[in-house]
Amino acid sequence: MPSRFFAEQSTDAVPVWFVEPSSLEDILGSLDAAARAWADANGFSAAAGASLLVPGSDGTLAHVLFGLGEAGTAARTALLPGKLPLALPDGDYRFANEPDDLSLACLAWGLGAYEFDAYRPRQAKVPKLCWPDTVDRAEVLRILSGAYLSRDLINRPSNDMGPAELAAAASMLAERYGADCKVIVGDDLLTQNFPMIHAVGRASSRAPRLIDMSWGKETDPKVTLVGKGVCFDTGGLDIKPSSAMLLMKKDMGGSAAVLGLASMLMDAGLPIRLRVLVPAVENSISGDAFRPGDVLPSRNGLTVEIGNTDAEGRLVLADALTLAGEDNPDLLIDMATLTGAARVALGPDLPPYYTRHDELAAAFETSADTQTDPVWRMPLWPAYDAMLKSKIADVNHISSGGFAGSITAALFLGRFVEKSVPWMHFDIYGWVPSAQPGRPEGGDAQAIRALYDLIKTRFEG
Numbered sequence: 001m002p003s004r005f006f007a008e009q010s011t012d013a014v015p016v017w018f019v020e021p022s023s024l025e026d027i028l029g030s031l032d033a034a035a036r037a038w039a040d041a042n043g044f045s046a047a048a049g050a051s052l053l054v055p056g057s058d059g060t061l062a063h064v065l066f067g068l069g070e071a072g073t074a075a076r077t078a079l080l081p082g083k084l085p086l087a088l089p090d091g092d093y094r095f096a097n098e099p100d101d102l103s104l105a106c107l108a109w110g111l112g113a114y115e116f117d118a119y120r121p122r123q124a125k126v127p128k129l130c131w132p133d134t135v136d137r138a139e140v141l142r143i144l145s146g147a148y149l150s151r152d153l154i155n156r157p158s159n160d161m162g163p164a165e166l167a168a169a170a171s172m173l174a175e176r177y178g179a180d181c182k183v184i185v186g187d188d189l190l191t192q193n194f195p196m197i198h199a200v201g202r203a204s205s206r207a208p209r210l211i212d213m214s215w216g217k218e219t220d221p222k223v224t225l226v227g228k229g230v231c232f233d234t235g236g237l238d239i240k241p242s243s244a245m246l247l248m249k250k251d252m253g254g255s256a257a258v259l260g261l262a263s264m265l266m267d268a269g270l271p272i273r274l275r276v277l278v279p280a281v282e283n284s285i286s287g288d289a290f291r292p293g294d295v296l297p298s299r300n301g302l303t304v305e306i307g308n309t310d311a312e313g314r315l316v317l318a319d320a321l322t323l324a325g326e327d328n329p330d331l332l333i334d335m336a337t338l339t340g341a342a343r344v345a346l347g348p349d350l351p352p353y354y355t356r357h358d359e360l361a362a363a364f365e366t367s368a369d370t371q372t373d374p375v376w377r378m379p380l381w382p383a384y385d386a387m388l389k390s391k392i393a394d395v396n397h398i399s400s401g402g403f404a405g406s407i408t409a410a411l412f413l414g415r416f417v418e419k420s421v422p423w424m425h426f427d428i429y430g431w432v433p434s435a436q437p438g439r440p441e442g443g444d445a446q447a448i449r450a451l452y453d454l455i456k457t458r459f460e461g
Contacts, residue, residue: 002144005085005113006106006137007092007128015096016064016084019046020071027065027097035063048075049437051087064088068099078104078372082112082438090125095132103135104372110144111438116155142267143452147445149173150253150260154430154443158232158249162206163280166229166255170211170278173259177266179215179274194279194323195297196304196315201281203236203289210320211255211278215266220273221459222329223265226320227258228313228336229280236283236309237291250443251313253430254336255280261448265455272459277324279316283309295393299323300416305390307398313338314397314412321416331360331458332417333451335426341405342427345378349436351428351446352378354410360422367453375426375447378407385411 007013019027024046028036035054044052048069056062066084069076078101084093099105109129115122131137153161153169167183174181186207189198194210201208211229230251234240240248255278262276290296294306296315299322304315313336324332342352353375355361361377368375387399387408395415399408410425417423428446435441 002110002113002148003141005110005126005128007130009094009130009133010092013092013094013130014061014064016066016093017096018068018081018099019065020068021046031063039065048073049080049083051084053088061089061091063096064093077437079108079111079438081105082108085109085113085126088127090127092128092130094130102132103140106132106135106140107143108438110140111147112440114148114151114440116152116442118152118156139268142264143449145267146260146264146448146452149263150256150445150448151443153256153259154250154253154445156249158282161249161252162231162282163201163209163229164206166231166252166278166280167209167211170213170259170276173263174213174215177215177263179213179266181211181213183209183211185209193299194319195299196319197279197281199290199294199296200230200236200283200312200316203286204282204284206231206282208279208281210323211276211280213262213276214274215262216273217271218273220271221331222275222327223272223331223455223459224275224277224324224327224329224333225258225262226277226317226324226332226334227255228252228317228334228338229255229278230313230316230337231280231282233283233310233312234285236285236312237289238309239285240310247431250430251337252280253428253443254313254334254338254426256443257335257426257428257430257445257448258333260445261451264448264452268456270456270459272455275324275327275329277320279320281312281316283312298416302395302415303393305393305396307396311398311409314409317413318416321413325416325418325421329421331455332421332423333426334413334424335428335447337430338427339406339409341409343429345406346376348429348431348433350374350376351426352376352406353427353447354378354380354407354425355423356380356414356419357422360424363458364424364450364454367457368447368450371449371453373447373450375450378410380410380414381407382411384408388412
């Protein structure tokens with residue numbers, strides 16, 4: 001739990017000084033001559049992310065200087081203090097002065113202290129931060145707990161995180177907050193009209209399922225979250241090369257993200273009717289696997305020609321989005337590790353999102369900026385819809401020609417969402433390939449802090 005990385009105020013806590021190049025002289029001037037000499041001898045210049053341990057006269061740690069860098073530079077972000085937990089020795093610490101945003105600095109500390117330790121002990125002890133008096137502890141821990149849940153689910157290998165285990169994780173979350181959780185399994189998906197979820201998952205020995213969790217008063221505004229839960233993706237009959245399978249345990253990153261976000265929303269007790277839908281499948285290979293060229297029925301009645309079995313995520317999302325729309329939600333959000341095209345366009349750190357609603361996008365951009373949770377809006381370019389034409393079905397689920405893969409995937413999903421519904425689609429990566437401040441290497445819950453802020457601002461009243 002993230003709370004283990006924090007402590008109460010203590011007179012023995014080592015002070016951490018946030019230092020800019022412009023404030024370096026003043027802060028050093030407030031310390032004793034030996035500390036100033038130590039900083040000079042070590043060439044500390046307050047570069048962004050640089051830390052200096054300053055000993056006292058008895059040799060114990062007396063101060064920590066942490067550089068913020070120049071204001072406005074790319075290296076300086078509100079999550080920069082996330083570097084501290086792995087840079088400091090075991091012990092208790094306190095912020096001696098305030099960084100740019102005190103709450104985000106505490107959040108960054110917790111995010112940076114995370115390590116996935118389900119299969120081996122932590123590699124080192126992690127220091128504790130004493131809570132500043134003015135920080136809302138409950139809010140920080142709420143956000144951290146949601147992020148930790150998402151990271152833990154993504155980081156767990158697929159042999160221990162299949163469709164059944166993902167459903168069990170959702171059920172545990174529902175039980176914690178008094179939510180209802182129903183799961184439709186195997187051939188019951190066919191009898192209850194989820195043909196594409198069934199088709200994608202039927203080749204696996206681990207049965208496909210649809211997880212349906214509901215929480216809150218039925219009279220409150222409806223917020224529905226849909227997350228892609230492909231627990232492992234071989235590519236199906238259009239099999240991936242082995243190198244492309246190495247990270248496919250993260251192909252359920254969309255479901256992990258919406259469950260982490262749901263945890264935040266329920267813990268905050270927001271006045272919403274929350275629904276979480278997760279189509280949980282494994283895209284495997286057997287004699288029963290769906291094939292390129294097949295035409296599948298869908299829940300909303302459209303027939304879908306299969307262009308490539310390695311584009312399975314949009315198929316399971318389509319049935320789930322159709323179900324979500326039947327409830328006429330006030331806000332509908334889907335999250336998925338959907339396309340490599342999104343990574344080619346924007347890289348691993350900047351998830352694209354799509355929406356038809358400009359007002360919703362503007363509000364979300366504000367939340368993303370304040371939470372230092374970067375996103376980038378992409379266009380639902382209507383001219384590209386022609387790339388999804390099929391000669392034998394209502395639609396092909398992948399585009400012809402190989403262009404604009406993330407956009408055409410979003411356009412495909414848009415066919416299963418009524419235009420009147422406020423809808424946002426996120427094509428996330430769900431992984432940090434190289435550690436950054438507050439973002440250790442491994443599973444990552446992209447955009448959920450921004451979405452939590454958006455929903456809280458929009459519906460808290």
